[in-house]
Amino acid sequence: MKQIILPVAHVFALVIMGFAATMLAPLVLAIWGMDLALWSFVLSAAATFTIGALLWLATRRYKRELKTRDGLLLVALTWVALPAVAGFPLWHYLPIDFTHAYFEAASGLTTTGGTVLSGLQYLPRSINLWRHLLSWLGGMGIIVLAVAILPMLGVGGMQIYRAEMPGPMKDSKLTPRIGQTAKLLWSVYAGLTLACVLSLRLVGMDWFDAVCHGLSALSLGGFSTYDDSVGHFNSLPIELVLTVFQVLAALNFATHYQAWSQRGLRAYLRDSEAKAMLGVLGASVLGVALYLFHQGAYASFGTALRESSFNVVSIAVDGGLHTQDYSRWPVFAPMWMLFLSCIVASSGSTGGGVKMIRTLILAKQANRELDHLVHPNLVRPLKVGGVVIANRVVFAVLGFVFLYFMSAVTLIFVELASGLDFTTSLSAILACINNAGPGLGLVGPDSNYSVLGDFQTWVCSIAMLLGRLEVFTLLVLFTPTLWRK
Secondary structure, eight states: OHHHHHHHHHHHHHHHHHHHHHTHHHHHHHHHHTOTTHHHHHHHHHHHHHHHHHHHHHHGGGOOOOOHHHHHHHHHHHHHHHHHHHTHHHHHHSSOOHHHHHHHHHHHHTTOOOOSOOOGGGSOHHHHHHHHHHHHHHHHOHHHHHTTTGGGGTOOOHHHHHHHSOSSOTTOOSSSSHHHHHHHHHHHHHHHHHHHHHHHHHTTOOHHHHHHHHHHHHHTOOOOSSTTGGGGTOOHHHHHHHHHHHHHHTSOHHHHHHHHHHTSSHHHHHOHHHHHHHHHHHHHHHHHHHHHHHTTSSSSHHHHHHHHHHHHHHHHTTOOOOSSOGGGSOTHHHHHHHHHHHHOSOTTSSOOSSOHHHHHHHHHHHHHHHHHHHOTTOOOOOEETTEEOOHHHHHHHHHHHHHHHHHHHHHHHHHHHTTOOHHHHHHHHHHHHTTOOOOSGGGSTTSOGGGSOHHHHHHHHHHHHHHHTTTHHHHGGGOHHHHOO
């Protein structure tokens, strides 16, 4: 057991020390603004780096090349443990306990966007920047960033990348070298973030809000600097900018890179997953707008279309930002949005849920099974966008979807057993496992997760981690096969 865990712990120590460096950004802002959270970041950065350094020194003789099992262990360890140290500044400065500090940090790193804090606009700017920076770092994945750096330290990255990247097509790479692939993905991610920040500044946000909401939009993180989220601004141009960039964040970043390298839109036109996602979003926005107008929720169709466009898109792609308390809409609309959060985001994006590619594969497989009922001897490969999908991928998708929904159902029943009402239990778990942010009921857009008890909060934290790591990476830790020599 020691020979399995200690080499992973050695690499994890490097991740911890690197993570401590990210606290310098809010620390510099705190020094510049002389805000009250300054010493919280000084102490937190020092403590985090010291923990990493001591762990590195204690495990340095166990350094070796990582295997597939090691990659799985490292990813799980990183995502479970990082929220604890990421929550140090929140725990030290804010009047919250460890449970809520862990939840807030986990919500940021998993890009969920559910919060236990209120009075966000009155928090020190360094605290707000840290919350949004956590979302941005978690968006593409700290481990994917690490594989661009760790090879220089003699640690292989392919096993980490395959364990971390979302979606069923994990063996496909943009370049022969995995470190170069990670750098390319992060370059696209950073470039789109910068474009979003500049666009928000041009349409009226101040620089601080533009940076925070730019980080949130590209990570689909859902955090805002105001309790009313984007509704605080009441600005159609701001809503349009954020809608566009949230849609871009929900598309496969490999497709973005291909479109950029080819200097055209052909990559998007060839991406069947992107076309399906945009089709579902367009139809849903228009359908919900018509429904809200017909139900009398808004006096004009134009207003209904504006509110539907932003809120439906944001929740469907697991962005979590909002302009309205949509839980007050006629029940069909918010429930449909919650359903969309399960399936809409693309693989290789910063969104959560089952992913659109898996939805397409399941739909094609269901159609193939129906054809087999009529023609038992029919042999027809399963294709998505003209590409043949191997049966092993189909079986993996079936296994994933089963574990995904069984995990969600189990956690919903746990919340129900704890005394939480059905609407809150259902929506809180689906919002957390899909990394979508606000739910309905007690955890709706007009409230937050602070209303939950400690046990209920930990259940939601588990759901967030399961969703971010797409279930398999955490559940595999409990299989005897993983621990056999």
